[in-house]
Amino acid sequence: MTVSRVDHDALTELFNIGLHKAAAALSELTGQRILVDLPRLWVCPIAETHARLRDLMEGELATVHQVFMGSMTGDAVLVLEYENASRLAALLTHGDVASDGRLDQSAREVLAEVGNVILSSCLSAFGDMLHVAVSFSVPRIHVESLEGLLRSLKVEKDEMHYTLLAATRFRLTEGEVGGYLLIAVGIASLELISKALAEHEP
Amino acid sequence: MASIIIADDSAFTRRTHRRILESDGHVVLEAASGMAALESFAVNRPDLLLLDLTMEDMSGLDVLTRVLEMDSTARVVVISADVQRSTAQLVADAGALRFLGKPVTSETLLGTVRELLSEIAS
Amino acid sequence: MSRDELLLSADGESLTVLHELAQVLELGVLTVDRSLTITSCNRWLAAAMPQARSSIVGQPLLTVFPELRGSAAEQAFHGALAGATTVWAHRFHRYLLPLPPRPTVSEGRFDRMQQSAHVMPLGRGGAIEGVVVIIQDVTERVTREEQLREALAQAEVASQAKSDFLAAMSHELRTPLGAIIGYMDLLESDMVGPVAPLQKQYLGRVKSAARHLIHIIEEILTFSRVEAGKEPIALEAVDGVALVQSVVELFEPQAATKRVGLHATLPSAPVMLFTDPTKLRQILINVIGNAMKFTDAGSVRVAMSCDAERVSFGITDTGPGISHDDVGRIFDPFTQLDQSLTRPKGGTGLGLPVSRKLAHLLGGDLLVHSVVGVGTTFTLWLPIVGDPTGALPTAPTGAQAIA
Numbered sequence A: 001m002t003v004s005r006v007d008h009d010a011l012t013e014l015f016n017i018g019l020h021k022a023a024a025a026l027s028e029l030t031g032q033r034i035l036v037d038l039p040r041l042w043v044c045p046i047a048e049t050h051a052r053l054r055d056l057m058e059g060e061l062a063t064v065h066q067v068f069m070g071s072m073t074g075d076a077v078l079v080l081e082y083e084n085a086s087r088l089a090a091l092l093t094h095g096d097v098a099s100d101g102r103l104d105q106s107a108r109e110v111l112a113e114v115g116n117v118i119l120s121s122c123l124s125a126f127g128d129m130l131h132v133a134v135s136f137s138v139p140r141i142h143v144e145s146l147e148g149l150l151r152s153l154k155v156e157k158d159e160m161h162y163t164l165l166a167a168t169r170f171r172l173t174e175g176e177v178g179g180y181l182l183i184a185v186g187i188a189s190l191e192l193i194s195k196a197l198a199e200h201e202p
Numbered sequence B: 001m002a003s004i005i006i007a008d009d010s011a012f013t014r015r016t017h018r019r020i021l022e023s024d025g026h027v028v029l030e031a032a033s034g035m036a037a038l039e040s041f042a043v044n045r046p047d048l049l050l051l052d053l054t055m056e057d058m059s060g061l062d063v064l065t066r067v068l069e070m071d072s073t074a075r076v077v078v079i080s081a082d083v084q085r086s087t088a089q090l091v092a093d094a095g096a097l098r099f100l101g102k103p104v105t106s107e108t109l110l111g112t113v114r115e116l117l118s119e120i121a122s
Numbered sequence C: 001m002s003r004d005e006l007l008l009s010a011d012g013e014s015l016t017v018l019h020e021l022a023q024v025l026e027l028g029v030l031t032v033d034r035s036l037t038i039t040s041c042n043r044w045l046a047a048a049m050p051q052a053r054s055s056i057v058g059q060p061l062l063t064v065f066p067e068l069r070g071s072a073a074e075q076a077f078h079g080a081l082a083g084a085t086t087v088w089a090h091r092f093h094r095y096l097l098p099l100p101p102r103p104t105v106s107e108g109r110f111d112r113m114q115q116s117a118h119v120m121p122l123g124r125g126g127a128i129e130g131v132v133v134i135i136q137d138v139t140e141r142v143t144r145e146e147q148l149r150e151a152l153a154q155a156e157v158a159s160q161a162k163s164d165f166l167a168a169m170s171h172e173l174r175t176p177l178g179a180i181i182g183y184m185d186l187l188e189s190d191m192v193g194p195v196a197p198l199q200k201q202y203l204g205r206v207k208s209a210a211r212h213l214i215h216i217i218e219e220i221l222t223f224s225r226v227e228a229g230k231e232p233i234a235l236e237a238v239d240g241v242a243l244v245q246s247v248v249e250l251f252e253p254q255a256a257t258k259r260v261g262l263h264a265t266l267p268s269a270p271v272m273l274f275t276d277p278t279k280l281r282q283i284l285i286n287v288i289g290n291a292m293k294f295t296d297a298g299s300v301r302v303a304m305s306c307d308a309e310r311v312s313f314g315i316t317d318t319g320p321g322i323s324h325d326d327v328g329r330i331f332d333p334f335t336q337l338d339q340s341l342t343r344p345k346g347g348t349g350l351g352l353p354v355s356r357k358l359a360h361l362l363g364g365d366l367l368v369h370s371v372v373g374v375g376t377t378f379t380l381w382l383p384i385v386g387d388p389t390g391a392l393p394t395a396p397t398g399a400q401a402i403a
Helices: A005-030 A046-056 A082-092 A105-130 A146-152 A187-198 B011-023 B034-044 B060-070 B085-093 B106-121 C003-008 C012-024 C043-048 C072-081 C139-188 C197-227 C240-250 C252-258 C277-294 C339-345 C351-361
Strands: A040-045 A061-070 A074-081 A134-136 A140-144 A161-172 A175-186 B003-007 B027-031 B048-051 B076-080 B098-101 C028-033 C038-041 C086-088 C115-122 C130-137 C236-239 C261-265 C272-275 C299-306 C310-317 C365-371 C375-383 C400-402
Touching: A005 A040, A005 A105, A005 A161, A005 A187, A005 B011, A040 A046, A046 A146, A046 A161, A046 A175, A061 A082, A061 A105, A061 A146, A074 A082, A074 A105, A082 A105, A082 A161, A082 A175, A105 A134, A105 A140, A105 A175, A105 A187, A105 C086, A105 C139, A140 A146, A161 A187, A175 A187, B003 B011, B003 B034, B011 B027, B011 B106, B027 B034, B034 B048, B034 B060, B048 B060, B048 B106, B060 B076, B060 B085, B076 B085, B076 B106, B085 B098, B098 B106, C028 C043, C072 C086, C072 C115, C072 C130, C139 C197, C197 C351, C236 C240, C236 C277, C240 C252, C240 C261, C240 C277, C240 C299, C252 C261, C252 C277, C272 C277, C277 C299, C277 C310, C277 C351, C277 C375, C351 C365, C351 C375
Parallel strands: B003 B027, B003 B048, B048 B076, B076 B098, C261 C299
Antiparallel strands: A040 A161, A061 A074, A061 A134, A061 A140, A074 A175, A161 A175, C028 C038, C028 C130, C086 C115, C115 C130, C236 C272, C261 C400, C299 C310, C310 C375, C365 C375
16 A cells, blocks of 8 residues: 555644644743754555664664554654664753763653653644544653564554654754654554545644 | 635645635635745735745745735734744744644634734725 | 553453552552542552541542642643543652652652652543552652762862862972073073083082972872873874984983993884874883983893784883882882882882873883893883884894994
8 A cells, every 4th residue: 555645745744743742842841942853754564664764773772652542543652763862861851861871760751751742742633633533551661672663563463564654853952863753553544544634624 | 705825835734724715715826835935925915825934945934024024014824833932922023913833723724814804904 | 461551441340450459569559530539549659648548538639739730730630531641750840749758768858759650541532530640759769860960060070170280280380490490591601690610510400400300290290180080192193113212312321421231123114103202202211211220230222013903112121120029019109119229319209100101091001020130121012003004024123223
């Protein structure tokens, strides 16, 4: 199943809105001005995802997972390379955590909250725009390898799995960090999204 | 019934907002970039300009400033995904009449347009 | 079922299991219903609260915790009723529920228990029955983190104070000595009036003593700087052979006066090193000078050789040698072996320790091998960074004897 150009553009805009909402929430939380870049989007079957991700990132990854269910089901993940994760945590807390580049307990808590805000904002942007209801699980933070991440993606068995992968940068006054949002869904959910986009009435 | 330019580099957004505005009887022109928005404004002198802030070729704030230089009575509504408070302030200071956060509902969009058009009439 | 799935699909039976679990956790668990009335509170949390459990369960949340009214925490509860999960990181919020700190833990640093928490809906989708809150007491961890930060800040201040002191000392000590030598030069030059030969001789000795004092001060300051880790290194490409040669030539007059042989065996082609030449000179001057000082008869030989990874400088003398017991202390600062023997030689006892530290700074080492009654060999080796230029002979050809 390929995604049409209209769908691609529409999905990009959905992620864009979700990420900006997240930036506004993070801005309230941290008291800093935060800008996000227009995301680059890829939609691909899960088999291709591994190769795509390997091109984009390397080394240990810090990930925040949030499983969602309802009319759409899947796994949403914020993925950051380890160094970027510690830099993001340090930037958002003015160096109070992770200033030595390591993700200790405090830094992980910060990232879990940040990840929760970002993932929830994006998923609810999807939900609102497409008139689908979703509820989320408790977000979990892991430090893992790319293989570990892909193995852990929870999508219903016996279905073709797809991932929506969005790449963006978070820009703060004292620095910027690149990161990825990965939403893994089954084919049923992907078709639902496509249908909802075509019928989209705000 | 008014002439309105929609300036946004997302085709999805332009299509969505066009549908809403045309359903209320307005005439809609699209601009997919900052430069296109300025050209279209200069040529068409619309009643209203709906402007996105983050476009690839120019910042929406630049477009806003230049449009007002061209015509100080220009009516510009900024519609943007960037919903931070500081942004809304910047936009207001630069001379926009309204700031709407994405996603915009059809009620909000039509309501804002009607409000601003009735201000012209009176 | 994982624990969070348990929480999300809380029907009557699983709620019972949840309550059982909650009683034994070292975490606070609180549940409220849709009207934000407290429906349960686990043992840990009840113990952390001043009120009795009976005046908590069944009471409105905002009556038990009036501080929550209008706060971001209250919003989190309403968010959960709408289906959202909130992660409440300590760094952003400090605490969720205002509770007194546990006395043994915070040492008076905080007036509230420091917490991280999760605020989650009970139930799912259209059937959300209430909110469950899980609170972790992170006061101990946060206290330790703050203490560590404070210690680091203090260490930084101390380190800065040391730097400032060394810089000031350097300047304060050199200035008057510079003046002393300067005025001596003026006097010696007859510019302020004629000076008799004997007077010139005395002036010469004063100057010599002043220069010696400067040398000692330099040594002490270098040693302090290296100890404090504040000695900067300036790396550049330099020909090792030429450098050694120039240092050896410095000692020719002294060798001639003492009637001690001074020989250098060096490679015939240049050996490019990427190192700090000033420090390399300093080390060589120290070690060769030391050999010259302790050798009254015989010779001092300087040999330079290199392989693919290292360049080595060997300085061999025919002095009295160092015993097994003493050889271990030779690089200890301020230790001079057997005061009676060395007292006439002078010095601070810092030359060799400083040289070794400088060698380490340059990525190498200074080693000693000695036989009593035969002599001593000091070996300085440095890493060759990158390729040496051209093909180098491993055995030097064309020994050059000096004097």
